[in-house]
Amino acid sequence: MQKEMDFESLLSSYMKLIKKRLSIQNKFLGKIFFVIVLLSLSSNSNAQKELDVIKDWKGFSNAPNALYDHITDQAYGLLNERKIEVENLRSTDDWLKYQEKVKGSLKKVIGEFPARTPLNSKIVSTIEKDFYRVENILFESQPNFYVTSSLFIPSSVKEGDKVPTIVYCSGHTAQGYRGGYQQIILNLVKKGFVVFAYDPIGQGERFQYFDSVNNESIVGAVTREHAYSTAQIFLNGSSLTKYMIWDGIRAVDYLLTRNFVDGSRIGMTGRSGGGFQTAYISPFDDRIDAIAVENHITTYTRMLQSIGPREGEQNIIGMFSNKIDHADFLIAVAPKPALMITTTNDIFNIDGSKEAEEEISKMYKAYDKEDNFGRVEDLAAHSSTKKNREATYAFFQQHLDNPGDPFDEELVPLSEEELQVTPTGQVSTSFDNYESVFSLNKKEAEKLNEKLKRSRKAIEDYPAKVVEYAKQLSGYIKPGTNPKPVLTGSIRKTGYLIEKYFIKGEGDYPVPYLLFTPDASNKKAIIYLHPDGKIASSSESNEIEDVVNQGYTVLVPDLIGTGETGPGEWLGGSYFDHAYNKGLIYQIWYPSVMIGRSILGIRVSDVLRLVQVIKENDEIKEIRGIAHEQMSPVLLHAAAFEKSITHVALIKPYSSYRSIVASRFYAPQFIDNAVAGSLQYYDLPDLAAGLAPIKLLISGITDGNGKHENLSIINEDIEIIKSGFKNTGTENNLFILDNASIEDLYNFFD
Known part of the structure; x- marks a missing residue:
């Protein structure tokens, strides 16, 4: 069908060309040319049809999706084995053993993190606002691997105060946290929280494939940046997931260098891609005391049935063969306070969210901490809603011991210029010695190649x-x-x-x-x-x-x-x-x-x-x-x-x-x-x-x-x-x- 449509479209284009280019006097020649083109294109189209083997076989009508179906059928089998295992967990001891197994599986698929190296942090600018100030900060999660970030500090913070702090993880916007996330960030600040927001890899000021001439990503913004680098990292046996988790861990490292941050009251939240980061980072950092995951948690079965696998950084080698599903990331952090923030018309299927909620709730019940976990829901698409934001404020106010009014206010966001960290607005054009995901992964490949050279002997x-x-x-x-x-x-x-x-x-x-x-x-x-x-x-x-x-x-x-x-x-x-x-x-x-x-x-x-x-x-x-x-x-x-x-x-x-x-x-x-x-x-x-x-x-x-x-x-x-x-x-x-x-x-x- 597509080939026939392409043929008709191409034929139409040729007819328009003929009408435009040929004069009235050349109508006869135009007709001859048209017939030649028609015969040529018909010949190619018929040649393709002539070679079809199964097109008219009704049993193979879904053959164009055969590869996806074959692979996901195997994924469903692995995920169902995990589901049966979870359904058979009965006692508290069963659940505690399962949690330890999940933690071990997560460590196995993610692998070893880089060494903790100096952050070399620097406050590059400070902006004073009516109820808060912003410090624009640059730090290195790995040597010369720069992370651009901003620390939002309530004006009420005084010398000697210890303040609850929230790490905000941004979703998939080209602007990073400067995009549509300031409403929740500034409301949290207004309620007395310090908020630390940083640019994920491939976003904000951290484009990995930046075109300085056209001021855009060469491979395509955000999700394509993630996919493009993920493929190369997979060949080394690693994942972009690990890079992004490590950025989050180092963000917490930075927070603990600030004397007004209360290390016993650190939260993390984010929506969509930020929800992914929150869910995936928290099992690897015990210093995070409470998490709120927005527009992300469902089940992988529902995801594969509906929208398919998500962006590159959300996929890990052997994730399914090691029986890991979305719920396991929150199971791993129990009994710490955790909130699922969902919408009924989300791309992350709501029934899957409910199924995940049921499993996670049993883990918290095993700890006798049912009140530490919950799910909120609003009638909306893949988006932030006032109801859900207010539920988030109330959650952190309760579990990070910072009581107050959870009302969501309309606040004026800062401009991208105010939150710019690097001199040019991009790490890649601001520093000569910067590392990218590509350069770091290439160095890892060189190490692996030296190992292969020894094996070849x-x-x-x-x-x-x-x-x-x-x-x-x-x-x-x-x-x-x-x-x-x-x-x-x-x-x-x-x-x-x-x-x-x-x-x-x-x-x-x-x-x-x-x-x-x-x-x-x-x-x-x-x-x-x-x-x-x-x-x-x-x-x-x-x-x-x-x-x-x-x-x-x-x-x-x-x-x-x-x-x-x-x-x-x-x-x-x-x-x-x-x-x-x-x-x-x-x-x-x-x-x-x-x-x-x-x-x-x-x-x-x-x-x-x-x-x-x-x-x-x-x-x-x-x-x-x-x-x-x-x-x-x-x-x-x-x-x-x-x-x-x-x-x-x-x-x-x-x-x-x-x-x-x-x-x-x-x-x-x-x-x-x-x-x-x-x-x-x-x-x-x-x-x-x-x-x-x-x-x-x-x-x-x-x-x-x-x-x-x-x-x-x-x-x-x-x-x-x-x-x-x-x-x-x-x-x-x-x-x-x-x-x-x-x-x-x-x-x-x-």
Whole structure:
């Protein structure tokens, strides 16, 4: 349907162009041109329809969402196991043991925090207002990793006073706490609380990809900044979550340097993305005495059923496989006072909020502290309401021992200029020595790479270990019994036959594929992987037809998430609009990481099912593989896991996962087949080196941005591969070319 709409739209554009450009005298020529365009576009559209395998099969009407459905089905299973465990908790002792288990799981998935280094805090300016003053403050949560913040201090605070203090975490606004959060901040100050607000990573004055010319984020503000950096951090086995939690912990560190802050009365609150920060930071900092989480807590089951996974920083490797749900963050802080602030029409489903509330309440009951937990609700969308703000004031007044009127007043917010901390309004353009998430993560990758270099010296043991690491980290599941292909149609071409098949994939979804069988077979088959799926076979430079005409049987699939089985309808903040992006869906990649698997692992399993199909054909004696661009890691893993593929050709592959981490602006589509945590144990060149002694051709290798800018890493990666083949004495089986021609492929495969 979309292709038909695109065709009509394009046709309409051409008609308008014709009317505009052609004079009355050239009407006849215009009609001829129109017919040519119509025939050309109709031909392309019909070619695509001609290659459809499952379009008219009613049972596969939801096939474009197959990848999301398959991954979330596994997530639901893991979350349901957790739910059953919680439902079976009976005694106080059961709940206390469960809480300790949750704390241990949270520590495991987050990992070790950085060392506590000097904050090097500085008050850069002070503004006096009628009932408070503001100190604009700069501090370093890590060396040269600057945090911009403002401390709101009531005028009533006198020398020697010890005042209850609240850390305010901002939601997803480009302005950070200068955005729509000042109403609650200033009301808390008016009621006698000190409030400390700071910019989260990628917001306010802490854009990680700032364009000083256009005064905006290069990759897209806020959620896209988070998604873009999250992918690189995942490859190291860490998370943006850890960076943001650590910022919150260091914010509390700073507060305790101020003599008027009462260390026994510290609260934390925030809405939306600020609610996430509040929920996730508080289990890791015992100094936070009371929390109010607004517009965030639901259940992950409800979230996956409705809006899908949220922004990058809210996702953690192995979160679901370690049976962690939203409620667990508040269960972990019990019996400290906690408040859930909800709205009925929130994007975070209200029924999920109620289900989470039920679980959390039982934890507080186990402590006999039911009064320390509650939930408030108002009829509204994903927003702050007067009722909910007043409930927040009352909560902190009660639990931080600061009684008073909880009435919400309309107060005049400060301007962005008044709350500006850095000289230019951005850390990145104010300091030459600043660190970004990218630079810090890149340094971690360099440390991991030094560890891999040491491992590679164990020539005999390492290749086998790499395969096991890759299987485990990718979440690969070995195919079971041979799948039975279903034929849905055939197309006769000059010199060959195209048959349209599908098989059952790893889960309850089809894997459509085209089988090109030459009239004169050379008894060799090629499995052909392309980011565009089987529609690549209709391209003008028809590589597939060329090799079929040489006698090769060629199998071209739509691997899950491509072609007729993708990429899905989950848009949100998951797409990047770079010219080189072909539509990677981050929101599908996230849950694959959270269940402890990868999209790549699922695809590899299906590729090896297709290999089984080829092997069932007695006429075929040898199997080769060709993969283009970001599909190259799939073929590389498949060939490493299954020795039936004797020749592997990678066309324009990126050189390594490390090259993605090392590229400040990597190509987003490369993340599709990335394996979270891989750089702790192996990288793509290790798999390629381990393919020896089979034949390997690499043509047009690129860096993590799909270019040739980071030549040092490209060359290092090539040397790793060369060493693997040299160690087996099969250097002549490795071919590294700048731009392989079709003749080069013929020669290689022969």
